[in-house]
Amino acid sequence: MKIKQRLSFVLLCLLMQGVSDPLFAQRSFWQTKKAYLAQKPPADMPEIFAPGLLADSGLVLGRVAFSKDGKNFYYGYARHWFDFRGTGVKQVHFNGTNWDKPVIIATDLGNPTLSTDETKLYFGGKNSEVWISEQTDKGWSAPAPWLNKQYGLYNFMPSNSGVYYVGSNGNGGAKKDYSTYDFCTLVMTPADTMIKSLGRPLNTPGFDGDFYIAPDESYIIISAKERPSYECELWISFRKKDKRWTSPLSLGPNINTGLAHRFGQYVSPDGKYLFYTRGTSEKDCHFYWVRFDRLLAMLRKKAFVH
Numbered sequence: 001m002k003i004k005q006r007l008s009f010v011l012l013c014l015l016m017q018g019v020s021d022p023l024f025a026q027r028s029f030w031q032t033k034k035a036y037l038a039q040k041p042p043a044d045m046p047e048i049f050a051p052g053l054l055a056d057s058g059l060v061l062g063r064v065a066f067s068k069d070g071k072n073f074y075y076g077y078a079r080h081w082f083d084f085r086g087t088g089v090k091q092v093h094f095n096g097t098n099w100d101k102p103v104i105i106a107t108d109l110g111n112p113t114l115s116t117d118e119t120k121l122y123f124g125g126k127n128s129e130v131w132i133s134e135q136t137d138k139g140w141s142a143p144a145p146w147l148n149k150q151y152g153l154y155n156f157m158p159s160n161s162g163v164y165y166v167g168s169n170g171n172g173g174a175k176k177d178y179s180t181y182d183f184c185t186l187v188m189t190p191a192d193t194m195i196k197s198l199g200r201p202l203n204t205p206g207f208d209g210d211f212y213i214a215p216d217e218s219y220i221i222i223s224a225k226e227r228p229s230y231e232c233e234l235w236i237s238f239r240k241k242d243k244r245w246t247s248p249l250s251l252g253p254n255i256n257t258g259l260a261h262r263f264g265q266y267v268s269p270d271g272k273y274l275f276y277t278r279g280t281s282e283k284d285c286h287f288y289w290v291r292f293d294r295l296l297a298m299l300r301k302k303a304f305v306h
Helices: 003-020 022-030 293-303
Strands: 059-066 072-078 088-093 103-107 110-114 120-124 130-136 144-147 154-157 164-168 182-188 193-197 211-213 219-224 233-238 261-267 273-279 286-291
Touching: 059 110, 059 261, 059 273, 059 286, 072 110, 088 110, 103 130, 110 154, 120 154, 154 211, 164 211, 211 261, 219 261, 233 261, 233 293, 286 293
Parallel strands: none
Antiparallel strands: 059 072, 072 088, 088 103, 110 120, 120 130, 130 144, 154 164, 164 182, 182 193, 211 219, 219 233, 261 273, 273 286
């Protein structure tokens, strides 16, 4: 076989193998113009995500979530800040050609979070409890109560290890007293549910509950410098080999410019973009996104220099 023919044959074999490889297919969709709801990706300055596309009524706010293949997007909506009435969660599905219109999959719930195997979808309830939907042949099942304790369970998130992370006052305080909430780990066994504060340097004497944990638990993005009126900044901490956390670092002036509410932080499964909710009031509350992989590498290096 001639050299050119041999090279063509090898390339064809690799291409055919890639098409049948789910991981290749997953990566390739993230790299297409249809990814991220067909929005043009931002650079290092945060931009409003999908302006006018999602807020068909009320506000968009809270955490968002993408499936690992990038073809399903979940987000929360509400009528007003600090009012659980009229809240819910919508799903946007990529049908193979285009993105479908948003569909309501849960009402009176917020903060959608996929399980690590994507067979379950967790939601936050108005009484700081966790609800769950399960994947079926016909789509997501109707949400049902799943975890309710005497202490709060706010911003519930799973990790690859099976340890859950949550904002909670499981170590003391009234369930509705959010000033007592800490960033915590939650370990569930058939016999018991154990909750433990992550302690310093992540937690403060005030409210600590808005966060994003990387699936491998290598870093956590927290809402820091929280005011009594909940204006805050986004900071990051990295987990050391001894499982302690580095002193949190600011995500920088591009993200933390000005006094504003910043919460619902989330990193896309491909690791490239940070999403979060930002607003100074209901009138300017939006989902934002910003290039994150380069910033993450820089901050990780900085965190371990000291």
